[in-house]
Amino acid sequence: MRIPECEYAFVHWGERCHVASNGDLVQIASFGANARIANSGDNVHIIASGEDSTIVSTGVVDSIILGPGGSAALAYHDGERVRFAVAIEGENNIRAGVRYRLNEQHQFVEC
Numbered sequence: 001m002r003i004p005e006c007e008y009a010f011v012h013w014g015e016r017c018h019v020a021s022n023g024d025l026v027q028i029a030s031f032g033a034n035a036r037i038a039n040s041g042d043n044v045h046i047i048a049s050g051e052d053s054t055i056v057s058t059g060v061v062d063s064i065i066l067g068p069g070g071s072a073a074l075a076y077h078d079g080e081r082v083r084f085a086v087a088i089e090g091e092n093n094i095r096a097g098v099r100y101r102l103n104e105q106h107q108f109v110e111c
Helices: none
Strands: 008-012 018-021 026-030 036-039 044-048 054-057 061-066 071-077 082-088 099-102 108-110
Touching: 018 026, 026 036, 036 044, 044 054, 054 061, 061 071
Parallel strands: 008 026, 018 036, 026 044, 036 054, 044 061, 054 071
Antiparallel strands: 061 099, 071 082, 099 108
């Protein structure tokens, strides 16, 4: 799995890792089960490929990859307020191991 170029990278392999990041242009990757990743930085790429891992971001995310049973909640502004787009592996055609981004309609699309 290729991780795009970035300014900083955080990589974790253990189970139940909790990762928090607030830097811009960061790569965050966790490969253990039940990881929890929180982000507030912009223009980041996040991989949470372990089973039942979770991503939550209030910053602008360029892409995510989920593992089996994984979920993500990414914030966006709809012109009036902040809302969250939610991706759950196995629902709405979200598949484990596939890179996704939010499109202009705030829907997850493959990239």
